[in-house]
Amino acid sequence: MAEAILSATDLVKHYPIRGGVLRRTVGQVKAVDGVSFELYKGETLGIVGESGCGKSTLGRLLMRLEEPTSGSLIFDGVDVYKQRGRAMRKLRRDIQIVFQDPYTSLNPRKTVGDIIGEPFDIHPDVVPKQGRRRKVQELLELVGLSPEHINRYPHQFSGGQRQRIGIARGIALNPKVLICDEPVSALDVSVQAQVVNLMEKLQDELGLSYVFIAHDLSVVRHISDRVGVMYLGKMAEIGDEDEVYSRPTHPYTQALLSAVPVPDPTLRNKREQIVLQGDVPSPANPPSGCRFHTRCFKAQEKCKVDVPELILRPDGAGEHFSACHFAAPREIIETIDVSGAATPAGGWAAAEQV
Numbered sequence: 001m002a003e004a005i006l007s008a009t010d011l012v013k014h015y016p017i018r019g020g021v022l023r024r025t026v027g028q029v030k031a032v033d034g035v036s037f038e039l040y041k042g043e044t045l046g047i048v049g050e051s052g053c054g055k056s057t058l059g060r061l062l063m064r065l066e067e068p069t070s071g072s073l074i075f076d077g078v079d080v081y082k083q084r085g086r087a088m089r090k091l092r093r094d095i096q097i098v099f100q101d102p103y104t105s106l107n108p109r110k111t112v113g114d115i116i117g118e119p120f121d122i123h124p125d126v127v128p129k130q131g132r133r134r135k136v137q138e139l140l141e142l143v144g145l146s147p148e149h150i151n152r153y154p155h156q157f158s159g160g161q162r163q164r165i166g167i168a169r170g171i172a173l174n175p176k177v178l179i180c181d182e183p184v185s186a187l188d189v190s191v192q193a194q195v196v197n198l199m200e201k202l203q204d205e206l207g208l209s210y211v212f213i214a215h216d217l218s219v220v221r222h223i224s225d226r227v228g229v230m231y232l233g234k235m236a237e238i239g240d241e242d243e244v245y246s247r248p249t250h251p252y253t254q255a256l257l258s259a260v261p262v263p264d265p266t267l268r269n270k271r272e273q274i275v276l277q278g279d280v281p282s283p284a285n286p287p288s289g290c291r292f293h294t295r296c297f298k299a300q301e302k303c304k305v306d307v308p309e310l311i312l313r314p315d316g317a318g319e320h321f322s323a324c325h326f327a328a329p330r331e332i333i334e335t336i337d338v339s340g341a342a343t344p345a346g347g348w349a350a351a352e353q354v
């Protein structure tokens, strides 16, 4: 049985909507609305879903960059949201984040050495002052950059190199968990593969656990051991990479996968694309019952009333977690399997954006 390093239970984050002259609270944006999952030691858990479904908010909650409205988070046996002061500072070392945009997340006026060494100013006990330069150079080397570049500024690097700098900063304090919020989404497809390969290498070498957030289904499949699919602040389906991609039982996952282009022309007409009706409803006013019912091709009366639980449901070969009253496997014509490839064939051009 795999051991959990991070366990989230019923995480909720509502943002108040203020209106009128008095700026009273007139509603709530339910960005994350009851998400539970476990991250196992050494694994990568991918999180996918359309824009606005709450992925980044979830990432910030896992780092405690924001306080939750309710719910709990246990890291290595410690209740994260109950920690204060020194205990919380210590915890912060263990859970780090890498952001999407390597262009804006690095301070243009600081040298690479200062940027990567910044976490040591906050946690001076990790590396003594006189050893910092050496440590930063080691980190540069670890992420495939030249230690001589320590005095350069961010604008002197390419996008992929800048993301390597972001990763070096993320691992500077020897964290146990790295939250990666769309770490390769802003990069060219060819560069994405290099950065993903680097992340896999670092995971093996440093024994890291990743939460890998993205809207690109192929990239997530490539790197993840397990995958969670989010819809409007809730988890629709979660399971092993293979279960979610080959035997999805939730209509939303099936629709997302059916939109992935099929590169093999002989298979193309065999696949029936499920077109989702309409836009994602507002998280300020999510639909009753199953949140997906307004767009679901299988919706029935029950779906408008009863919230489907995220529980183990049969998927044809075994069972995995799905939040649908009528969960059932549906044949998915697979696209190129990039899971074993070092660089994606033809790029992740089948890099279907959700």
Ligand SMILES: Nc1ncnc2c1ncn2[C@@H]1O[C@H](COP(=O)(O)OP(=O)(O)OP(=O)(O)O)[C@@H](O)[C@H]1O
Binding pocket: 015, 029, 030, 031, 049, 050, 051, 052, 053, 054, 055, 056, 057, 058, 215, 283
């Ligand atoms: N600080 C905030 N105040 C108010 N609403 C917010 C705040 N942060 C996020 N939201 C809202 O919460 C919802 C979820 O946003 P979030 O950024 O988590 O989505 P996402 O899945 O990361 O989207 P994307 O794929 O576009 O990055 C959105 O409706 C967003 O507008």
Ligand code: SF4
Binding pocket: 250, 251, 252, 290, 291, 292, 293, 294, 296, 297, 298, 299, 300, 303, 308, 323, 324, 325, 326, 327
């Ligand atoms: S519970 Fe109903 S609306 Fe929701 S995904 Fe399942 S069939 Fe569709």
Ligand SMILES: [Mg+2]
Binding pocket: 055, 056, 057
């Ligand atoms: Mg986001």
